[in-house]
Amino acid sequence: DDSCDTKTEWVSHVSRIRDAQDQAAFAELFQHFAPRIKAFLIKSGSDVTLAEECAQEVMATLWHKAHLFDPTRATVATWVFTIARNKRIDVLRKQRRPEPEELGWGPKAEPEQDDVLALQQETAQLRDALTALPEAQRQLIEKAYFGDLSHREIASQTGLPLGTIKSRIRLALDRLRHAMN
Amino acid sequence: MSNKIKHHLTDDLLMAYAAGSLPEAFDLMVATHLSLCDHCRARAESFDAIGGCVLQDQEASAGMSDGSLAATMAMIAKGAPIAKPSPPGCSVLPAPLRDYVGGDVNAIRWRSIGMGVKQAILPTTRDASARLLFIPAGAAVPDHSHHGTELTMVLQGAFSDEVDHFARGDVEIADEDLHHTPTADITEDCICLAVTDAPLKFSKLMPRLFQPFLRI
Ligand SMILES: [Zn+2]
Ligand SMILES: [Zn+2]
Known part of the structure; x- marks a missing residue:
């Protein structure tokens, strides 16, 4: 069901993992994203077994880095994409991935809901435009x-x-x- | 964070960085520029968002194998891999460069390439090369043209050439059509990050003779 994509629902899933190590929230994210990551990696040239393994590792990274996710700068799908891409560079191309310096804005306050919504809507608009x-x-x-x-x-x-x-x-x-x- | 950057990265580079298809040396250039440039960081995030849409549009029907969620939970239970902290520093080199140098400017192992100009080659995959360049205040890099694409970003000081004036954060994108003599401003020694996917072509005999030894 794609209706989830444009809502901020996945954002709260990630917060539930960050704040409460919520395994049910993780299972739902896994069900949605893991097969898509796998399909993405297969199209990128990975064999099925490796793609499956990497998809699991990407989802494990999502769990461990839940505290770093910033919903005012990326949707969950965008964030998952960046983790999957870096995994592909690491595993398939055996290359380091230099990332930009973290923005030093100090300890993060809870993000403004308006900013989160605006970002989600823009991304939905982008997806429509791509289609x-x-x-x-x-x-x-x-x-x-x-x-x-x-x-x-x-x-x-x-x-x-x-x-x-x-x-x-x-x-x-x-x-x-x-x-x- | 400076708002004075005039010369930015192209869409092509930012998209290829988001897609993950650049040679490592070019990734390093992009990551270093994004560390200094909010404008390009926002553009790069838009290209990541396109990647997010491509991911969302994948068929989920093939599915994961049985037990894959349990296997992932077991992986998670082992704990997060320990991230190597970036060497501290807040002056000349942004974090991605500090990772390659192992520190800030005083950790760079320079090698002289003549006329006061020094370089340090950074360890990347061989499909392209990355190096730091030190040009003494007022000095010039011998005039040269390029076989492929050469990106040069200023980290300290500034330089001028036939194209324009480049200061901290500015990126000059040179291709085969550009023949230039970058000259450092007189006020300060200039340090740049330069990446290229092909050796430079020097016009004068001497630098050309030395080129194979210098790996530039
Ligand atoms: Zn820029
Ligand atoms: Zn040049």
Whole structure:
């Protein structure tokens, strides 16, 4: 059931894990996200067994890092994606992943509900905009996130003309930006 | 956090960083810039959000194997892996760079490459290279062009070249069309992070002879 995605429901699941080590909340998150992480990793080139293992490790990381989740900056799905992506870099590419410095804003107060809601709504809007993209553009964006394009190709996108790929992705991003304004 | 950064990362780089498809040296450049630049950090978070949408849209029908939740709970019961704390420091090098150097500026092991210019190569995967560059106040890096993409970010001081003036946090993106002579401002020694996916092409004979030894 996708109706959960646009609500702030998963946010409270993560708080329940953070505050009360709530295993029931975790089980619901697991049921929703673990198979999606597994499917994502398989499309990124992992075999089924490794994808299953990594999906479990990603969910375990979610439990251990629940106190670091900031619902004013990311939805739970976005946060899970970043953990899964880093796992993929670590396990499939055997590479370190430099992350930006933590923002030093001191001990965190409970986030403003309005900020949490605004972020959730924006992300829902982004998801609608992605779905509405022309098929060829949407597929290229997806491929880029599965790591289907070799990193040499992506790296060359930083400076060299890559014709169709580059312009399609750019078009897609323009459309997304337009939809978000 | 500075609001004065004028030269930012491209969408291509930020998207590839979010997707996790850059060479390690380029990840290090992006992470270092994001540590100094709120503007690009917010843009990077938008690219993460696209990744979140892609994840949400995956088919869940294949499912997990029986007992996978129990296996995960057992994994959790073993406790969190101990995170290695970043070496402390608050001056020149942002945290991701301190992790590679093992400290702040005074921990950098410089090697002279002539004319007062020094470099320190950072340990990354070999598909691209990352190094710190030290250019004495007023000095220049020999003029050169590039085989591939070269990103240079200022960490201390500032430099100018044929394109513009670059100060702390600014990133210059050079490609094969750019032929330049970066020159440090006279007021302060300049320290930069430079990453490239190909060796530089130096115009003068001497630097070209030395290039294989210097690994730049
Ligand atoms: Zn920036
Ligand atoms: Zn250059």
